[in-house]
Amino acid sequence: MHFDYSETTRDNIRHLTAFMEEHLYPLEAEYRQFTQDHPWQIFPQMEDLKAKARSAGLWNLFLPEDYGELSPGLTNLEYAPLAELMGRVLWASEVFNCNAPDTGNMEVLARYGTTGQKRDWLLPLLDGQIRSAFLMTEPAVASSDATNIETSIERDGDEYVVNGRKWWSTGAMHPECKMYIVMGKTDPEAPRHLQQSMILVPADTPGVKVERPLRAFGTLDSPHGHAEISLTDVRVPVGNLILGEGRGFEIAQGRLGPGRIHHCMRLIGTAQRSLELMGKRAGERRAFERELSKFSSIRQEVARSRCEIEQARLLTLSAADRIDRHGIKEAKDLIAMIKIVCPTMACTVIDRAIQVHGGLGVSSDLPLAEFYVYARSIRLADGPDEVHMYQLGRNTINGMKLG
Known part of the structure; x- marks a missing residue:
């Protein structure tokens, strides 16, 4: 694969980054407090944010099929860096109508649904009505x-x-x-x-x-x-x-493949932001008469985190590229690899960031605690680590036997 993003992808990255900086980051604390105080109520500004995202052309970016104004038809590789950006704010995906499990359900209906099923359920989902x-x-x-x-x-x-x-x-x-x-x-x-x-x-x-x-x-x-x-x-x-009848597993494989790409790229986004917060904290905080950033142990944690994030990012982009060019079946081993690697990587990096922040790291003043809950949960969602390692190990051994 080519590791340079296309000009279209770079434009989308700039566009999405600017939108989040203007509209989402400033609302993080307010959103967090509202959802804690008002269970099962929609954040009052959510619909306005969604309308702005749609007007900006940042809508249903996840869906490879072109649905005109409802979806630009990006490939998995083109969407991957955008999912990473959305992962920096856990509720961002909903603003762009790219939140799970709706994304997976829309992909199922787009790929396998009848005309009536698409009319009754896919179009309202794409439109953000339900x-x-x-x-x-x-x-x-x-x-x-x-x-x-x-x-x-x-x-x-x-x-x-x-x-x-x-x-x-x-x-x-x-x-x-x-x-x-x-x-x-x-x-x-x-x-x-x-x-x-x-x-x-x-x-x-x-x-x-x-x-x-x-x-x-x-x-x-x-x-x-x-x-x-x-x-x-x-x-x-x-x-x-x-x-x-009897097609459930077939559908599940079609649904979960791209969904795992999305989850992994969002996790990379949470890890990348955690690393940035860790670096900022290390440069600002002093202990034992010097900045945390001067301690060798802190520098090592930052260095390890940067390496691990980049490794996970490149592996996930490789899986996205393989799906785009050869289909989900041919990408199954790479998909298993990212599902094994990315959640654990994110847990590790977020944990380091929490540690560097001390008590602030586990508070609700920062997103690190909710990042950790998300990352740790994904080690179970869409198949636990052990299932993916079992299947990847089996496929690898069988491939060696054939070789």
């Missing part, structure tokens, strides 16, 4: 192996009946969440990876119940949140099934 959630993980089984999923999707005439319980359903607590993509089993007797299907479930369907919001490291992550949801005899039309 939000959505992705219901895959379950509390009763080890969902790192998705073949364990027990939620049933049974056909009954012109309807499917859904029964099960899901949790860590990110986005489900958002006041504008109107639709879920649910993964469950349509045929428990089929081959292992052909048992599962995905289906669209409107959030207000009878039998859907949000049992409770879940706290991650004691935080609600308002207004999106993470919910535990029960589905009891939930009936939806047959036309709500995506792609066909």
Whole structure:
């Protein structure tokens, strides 16, 4: 791959950077305080910020498909540095309609949805009218192996009946969440990876119940949140099934590949900003009669962090380029690598930054604590480290045998 960004990408980087400096960074403290004090309420300035982003052409930047004014159709490689910039402010992605899990759900509908599904759900999502959630993980089984999923999707005439319980359903607590993509089993007797299907479930369907919001490291992550949801005899039309029975794993691979690129680049953004905060703090703070920046141990931590961030960035850009040129299947090993490397790297760098800041580092006066919660959570989301290492190790050994 070419490691120089195109002129279009450089323009987008400048444009997005300027927008965030003018509109987002000044509101960080206010946003943090509002979401803590007003759970499940939308930040009062959010809609105005989204309107400004859309007017500025910074809207749906994540979607490779060109949807005219609704999406510029950037490649994964072109979007990657923009996702990194958004990662510097955790709630920035929503301003640009690039927040998970909506991005993954929109990619599913754009790639696999019928004309009716796109009309009813994709276009409102692209337009920012509604939000959505992705219901895959379950509390009763080890969902790192998705073949364990027990939620049933049974056909009954012109309807499917859904029964099960899901949790860590990110986005489900958002006041504008109107639709879920649910993964469950349509045929428990089929081959292992052909048992599962995905289906669209409107959030207000009878039998859907949000049992409770879940706290991650004691935080609600308002207004999106993470919910535990029960589905009891939930009936939806047959036309709500995506792609066909037994295609759930196929869809999941198409959905999670680009999503992991997005997560990893956002994590690189959080790590990069943490490094910058660490360097600033080291230059300003004095201990034992000299600046922290004069201590060799601090310089080593900064140096290690810079190396690790750049290594993760280049690996992630390589994965994005491989997806663009050869597809998700050919990029699977690189995607596994970044999912192993980036969250752990971010946790490490953020932890160093917290340590250099002392008590300020764990306070809500800086974003470092919420950065750490995000990075540590992503070591589990979209597949835990162990699953990716298991699969990457297997593929690597098998490749060596063939060689």
